[in-house]
Amino acid sequence: MSTFKITAMLFLLSVSTYGQQLKSRLNFTSGKITQGSSVSLSYDAKGSDLEYSDAVKAAVYVFDNESWRVDTLNLKGINGTWNASYAIPGDARFVAFKFYQGPLDNPEATDNNNFKGFYAAVKDKTGKSIPGNAVGEAQLFQPLQAANNIYGYFGKDLDDQLSRADQLLEQEKKIKGSSIGDYLFFYLNIKKKVLGDAKAKILGTQVIKALLEKPGTGEQQLAKLSRLAAYNLKDEQLADDIANRILRNYPGGSEARFVAFSRIKKNSPDAKVREASYEEFLKAYPVSEWRKKRDGKGFMYYELYRNLGSSYFESRQYDKFVELFKQMDFRSGNEVWRWNLTRGQMLDELKKGNAADTLLSLAEATIPYLLKLKDDGSYSEDFNSAEAARSNAYKQLDDRLFTLIFLQNKTRNYKRAAESFKHLSEEGRYSNADLNEIHLNVLENLVDTKSILPLLEMSAKENALTPRMMTKLKEIYLAGNNNDASGYEQYFNSLRSGEENRELVAHVKEGLVNFPYKSFELEDADGKIVKSADWKDKIVIIDFWATWCRPCIMAFPGMQLVVDKYAKDPDVLVYFIGTMQNGDYKTKSVNYVRESGFRFNLLHDAVNSTNGEQNVVFRSMVPLFKSSAIPRKIIVQNGIIKYTSEGYSGSPSKLLDELSIAVDLIKNQK
Incomplete structure (x- = not known):
């Protein structure tokens, strides 16, 4: 009975606070602040920095009980009042509105109710409080402790609201279905500010141990507790005990893989120890299994392959180096190739004995894997669009092909170099002046005279000519015009791209x-x-x-x-x-x-x-x-x-x- 009364009182307090803060400046003219509902809002800018604005927008900060995201609304102004409709997301637990003019990342003027905020807890469809209602409000006023993008609302922790944030977290515990494990990182940060580090550590340890005793604590929750113990409480023993529990209870799981990765001896001074540690991980957690159920931790394999590839290369285990490419995606393979083969070419390694022949042998053995994988989408996480990721992959492949062709030209394997040019992308075929000069040298040595002028003219179009190429182009022109140079300047300019010239002038x-x-x-x-x-x-x-x-x-x-x-x-x-x-x-x-x-x-x-x-x-x-x-x-x-x-x-x-x-x-x- 007492629990019900407390919950009801808290609900009324929340509504009351909401009403006091929004009544005069922001009102909802229709709809309820519940999950999945549509509301009409009316904002009065009088008395704020936006009073005379002719273009007001709203940033809606939405808390889903794990993280914050930001929606934006364009408002319509009528007699000094700005109106809009907003569909409250079905997973929302708390929303806060900030009004602004200009770009959100660098606004010309803003209104957050003079650091009091425009906000409301989002109820379920029956109007009851749900987990995250109080946490969202607490994080709004202590954004630095939340460590996510709610920081943009106030831009700082409001010190006079620390006690209130602490009280809100205590209220959150009483909401049906709420679990302190969902917001423990934030909870412990607030307790550090309220109680001090020593007392907060004792409290945090007690909370974590209590959560560990609960039946059904899953793999993801254990991983979160382990990280909190390690980085927030600085309790390495507790963190290690939890990690061992993950390995025992979920030996093939995503978090067990991450625990094993974190224990790789990558900092060992002994190269053989490091190498063996990498190999053991790959054997226990093959990348093929990870690809069946990707978990956002592909960086583990990227880092591991980069280190292992370098270890094989530096210790001259070239068979293992080549074999590694059978496992890697394009992103990892490209980096291993770049760091070892392209870097070897650039760092004067070619001056050492038969280094050029060795590098060429490795390059020719591994480039087929990159050619095959160039469209695998492995750069997608690094870019905002599939097209941008694809463009980057092709650019990277062009750079790797440059190294291959450079080595083939240096070792006088001109026929193989001529074939390699065919793999360049359309964008990379004539845009690199150094590569164009190598192409000229290859054609000259193959006595492919009919292909030289087209190469030079396309290179001129791309404005990617070296001095030798410019001399060669003029020689060919003079030979075909009875040594009359009077029209050469006009001919040369006709080859150039007008659009590129305009861009260069700009x-x-x-x-x-x-x-x-x-x-x-x-x-x-x-x-x-x-x-x-x-x-x-x-x-x-x-x-x-x-x-x-x-x-x-x-x-x-x-x-x-x-x-x-x-x-x-x-x-x-x-x-x-x-x-x-x-x-x-x-x-x-x-x-x-x-x-x-x-x-x-x-x-x-x-x-x-x-x-x-x-x-x-x-x-x-x-x-x-x-x-x-x-x-x-x-x-x-x-x-x-x-x-x-x-x-x-x-x-x-x-x-x-x-x-x-x-x-x-x-x-x-x-």
């Missing part, structure tokens, strides 16, 4: 700036001093680079095109400033550029006398860019930075076009 215009910079004096490659103050009226292209920066080095062929284009232009200068380097940076940078055959005007960034870092000029400009990344191209004139861009697109011809467009725009400025 991109360059976004990089136009007007930043004054501090003048400087730097030493050049011959030890002479170059002063920026002497560049009066000149347009000066500057490339900030370093010998350790791979994208910087990759951009050099394109920058050589820029240097050559403006070599005879008295109004344009090009300098390369080496920055953020260590050791004998002057010798390293000068030797690299000269030995590589580039004809650059080199400058050495100055050394900071306070910390010894070689970055004085570049560091002085970082606040302007809001980034310290290189490569960084800038164009300056009369003490003003007029253009800036970061990174490298991968195409020498595109880099030439970018900087040429920027120079032309600056020349035409009044």
